[in-house]
Amino acid sequence: MIPARLAFIGLETTGANPVRDRITRVAVLDAEGDRVSTWSTLVNPQRPIPEFIQRLNGIRNETIADAPTFAQVAAELADRLHGRPFVAHHARFNYGFVKSEFQRLGKSFRTDVLCTVRLSRKLFPDHQKHNLDSLMVRHDLTMGDRHGALANAHLLWQFWCLLKRDCGEEALAEAIRQQFKRPSLPPHLDSARLDDLPESPGVYLFYGDNDALLYVGKSVNLRQRVRSHFASDLREYKEMRLSQEVRRIHWHETAGELGALLLESRLVKECQPIHNRRLRRSSDLCTWQLVQVAPGDYRPRLVSGQAADFVCSADLFGLFANRREATDTLRKIAAAHELCPIILGLEKPAQPGRPCFAHQVKQCRGACVGKEAVGVHGVRMMSALMKLKLTAWPYPGAIGVVERDELREVEEVHVVNGWRHLGSARSEAEIQQILRGQSGQGRFDRDTYKLLTAHLGKGRVRVRLLSER
Numbered sequence: 508m509i510p511a512r513l514a515f516i517g518l519e520t521t522g523a524n525p526v527r528d529r530i531t532r533v534a535v536l537d538a539e540g541d542r543v544s545t546w547s548t549l550v551n552p553q554r555p556i557p558e559f560i561q562r563l564n565g566i567r568n569e570t571i572a573d574a575p576t577f578a579q580v581a582a583e584l585a586d587r588l589h590g591r592p593f594v595a596h597h598a599r600f601n602y603g604f605v606k607s608e609f610q611r612l613g614k615s616f617r618t619d620v621l622c623t624v625r626l627s628r629k630l631f632p633d634h635q636k637h638n639l640d641s642l643m644v645r646h647d648l649t650m651g652d653r654h655g656a657l658a659n660a661h662l663l664w665q666f667w668c669l670l671k672r673d674c675g676e677e678a679l680a681e682a683i684r685q686q687f688k689r690p691s692l693p694p695h696l697d698s699a700r701l702d703d704l705p706e707s708p709g710v711y712l713f714y715g716d717n718d719a720l721l722y723v724g725k726s727v728n729l730r731q732r733v734r735s736h737f738a739s740d741l742r743e744y745k746e747m748r749l750s751q752e753v754r755r756i757h758w759h760e761t762a763g764e765l766g767a768l769l770l771e772s773r774l775v776k777e778c779q780p781i782h783n784r785r786l787r788r789s790s791d792l793c794t795w796q797l798v799q800v801a802p803g804d805y806r807p808r809l810v811s812g813q814a815a816d817f818v819c820s821a822d823l824f825g826l827f828a829n830r831r832e833a834t835d836t837l838r839k840i841a842a843a844h845e846l847c848p849i850i851l852g853l854e855k856p857a858q859p860g861r862p863c864f865a866h867q868v869k870q871c872r873g874a875c876v877g878k879e880a881v882g883v884h885g886v887r888m889m890s891a892l893m894k895l896k897l898t899a900w901p902y903p904g905a906i907g908v909v910e911r912d913e914l915r916e917v918e919e920v921h922v923v924n925g926w927r928h929l930g931s932a933r934s935e936a937e938i939q940q941i942l943r944g945q946s947g948q949g950r951f952d953r954d955t956y957k958l959l960t961a962h963l964g965k966g967r968v969r970v971r972l973l974s975e976r
Contacts, residue, residue: 509671509680512539513621514591515663517547517656518601519564521556524916525603529554530577531566533605534657535587536664543664546587547657549574577608585609588618592687594663596639598622599706599730617702619687623663629682630674642666690737695754701737704730707760707915710770714755715781721752722782725771727764749782761931762919763910765962769921769928772954791829792953794897795837797822797889803882805889807851809833817951818900818925825895826953836895841865844891847874850884898960900925905942907932907971908962922973926956942975 515536522528529552537544549566551574561567584605595601598620609616627637634645639662642648648665650658670679692698709729713722713736726732737750761767775783792812797805809830810823817823827833834853841848848854848871849863856863856875865871866878874884905924911917922929922941927950930941962968 509676509683510592510621512537512591513594513667514538514588515660515667516588516593516595516598516601516605517659517663518595518604519566519656520604521552521554521560522916523914525600525607527916528552528604530604530608531556531564531571532656533580533584534655534660535584536657536660537587537591538664538667545657545660546583548580550580551576578612581609581612581614585614585616588616590618592619592621594621594623594667596623596659596663598624603705617699621683621686623666625686626670626679626682627666629685630670630678690734691750692737693751693753696756700756701730701734704733704758705760706730707912708763708767709758709760710767710774711756711758712774712780713749713753713782714757715752716754718755720778720780722749723771723774723778723780725767727767729758729760733758745782760917761910762912762915762917765908765910765958765968766919766921766931768958769931769955772952772958773928776952792951793827793830793833795824795833795892795895796820797824797892801881803885805885807837807888807892812951817897817956820897821899823897824892826897826956828953840891842870844887845870845872846888846891847871847879847884849875850881851888897956902972905929905945905973907938907973908959909969909971920971923959926951926959928952928955928959938973939976942973 515538517532517534517536518530519532520528520530530550531552532547532549534545534547537546549571551571553576556566556568556571588605593602593605599622602620606616623642624637627634627642631637631645634641639659643650643662646666646669648662648669650662650665689698690701692701706728708725708727710723710725711729711733712720713724715721724732733756736746736753759770761770774780793809794817795807796810798808799805807824817826825833825836827836837851838848838853840846841851841853842865845865847863848865849856854863854865860876862873862876863871866873866875872879872884874881905922907920907922910919910921917933919931919933920938921931922938922945924945929945930937932938932941963970
């Protein structure tokens with residue numbers, strides 16, 4: 508069903524962070540049927556506006572010097588928004604600013620939120636861009652002051668009328684229903700807590716009875732992922748059971764996906780949540796090491812985590828949770844490359860000089876009986892193993908992997924040494940604190956190694972060499 512009355516919102520702010528930045532102008536277009544009324548006011552943010560923001564929206568410090576503070580307009584704004592869906596472009600972003608302003612006054616603000624970006628994506632899926640400029644060009648919409656809050660609200664009202672006219676009320680109503688769809692929560696879980704979830708990367712923790720940790724998960728969109736756990740159409744028994752056991756939710760925001768992945772991996776291993784299995788620590792971690800037994804003759808030897816130097820050794824191949832996984836992998840490589848199981852140590856000869864079983868079925872080139880030179884076999888074996896070769900730690904000491912979210916203006920430095928994630932910091936003081944305690948922090952972990960090598964290998968992250976001061 509399409510709401511009968513809507514509030515289209517436009518904002519101007521001192522920056523992009525709802526927690527730190529403040530509103531400098533707010534506009535509301537109240538629409539009920541064909542009747543439209545508007546309200547707009549400048550707001551004194553009680554702090555200087557950055558120069559580039561002044562150039563962007565034209566609101567200068569002297570412009571808002573005599574404007575009312577948010578506290579002075581809060582009552583009227585609350586009255587204009589009461590009982591109406593909050594409609595905005597990138598609605599959660601705008602909603603976050605309004606909600607934060609009310610929270611600073613010790614007041615709660617909650618309402619249904621309708622995002623015109625999501626409506627555009629849903630109803631015009633063939634188009635790639637859904638920003639305001641694209642909507643104006645694509646749908647021939649008009650507005651006066653491009654950066655004005657009230658002009659933005661008018662633009663969204665035009666877009667809304669176009670949706671009703673061109674897409675049909677049934678399609679529009681379904682798109683709205685999907686945005687308004689609320690999760691089916693267990694009776695002991697506070698629904699207001701889900702409304703506070705940010706649309707940012709991070710890690711979430713589900714707690715059950717007696718505050719037992721049930722599950723740790725990560726996402727690039729915490730709000731979307733956590734709410735999906737309580738969707739009414741869950742079909743998996745494990746998901747249904749977990750959703751009904753949750754009594755409390757906690758989360759940690761991160762600057763990006765890498766921080767979320769690293770934190771999830773660490774928390775699962777440290778806390779051993781009841782419903783997590785995949786990322787639990789393996790105590791039997793092992794690898795294949797090539798050992799020279801004669802000139803040109805190299806043989807693989809299985810070494811455990813205690814004996815293997817995963818950080819510095821350049822002759823290690825593969826990371827395996829246990830001996831069985833390592834052996835099965837080597838058997839598959841032998842079969843794929845016609846390598847000899849006897850030479851690889853996977854099979855004992857029935858008697859000296861007898862060929863391996865694989866040679867008898869023409870799946871080995873005969874290194875076991877001298878038909879292939881052992882040196883040639885060794886070269887082929889090393890070539891086959893190269894895809895499993897571990898990367899030795901390439902830095903002289905600890906590094907900081909820098910991850911930044913420009914929109915939220917959040918930067919994290921993930922402190923890493925010897926493929927061990929020592930911690931993440933948001934200040935130089937925190938970095939130094941982590942470095943001073945690194946000797947006792949953590950051990951080599953397969954999942955962390957894979958995450959770090961993948962991200963560093965892409966060359967998309969900034970790396971800093973770190974030293975303790």
